[in-house]
Amino acid sequence: MTKKIMKKINKKALDNPIFSYSQLDENNSFLLLWGTEGVGFGEFTFYYNEENLMCCASEYMDPEFVKQALCAMVDNCRFTEFGEINEVSKPVEAINIDKEPIEVKHSELERADDNSSFRSDCPVCKDGVLLVQRDQSNFKLLAEDHCVLCGQKFIYSDIEELRERER
């Protein structure tokens, strides 16, 4: 929000904000890595699914925990104005969403970070990540996955080995 708008703002509305929307930017993904004493560590990925609904891949942590992690992130921030932000990466919008699925071996993909044994860099757009999806009814890892950024679909040919690792 700019200072110009700030001046015109109704003080009451600012004290008790009613958010009419909150959304992700054109990069279509927001990742929060967290670690706590006693609970361990994990990651929350906010993204839009294929139906354009905002989702949070929370690794089974409940919404209240996610909220607390977000609050902790804000508390840890140094607040700046405009102008200090480095040029953000250029927008990509699910450009590969309609392409044929690509068969890959999860074990041969580059892991996106050291904290997760599941997250991989997207071998197609290089900027997005594959999270590995789970069946919502039985929590089994799914062979089908897609890049959260470019939308490219993938099929893990070694899904059985991946499932085996969780046993």
Ligand SMILES: [Zn+2]
């Ligand atoms: Zn991609």
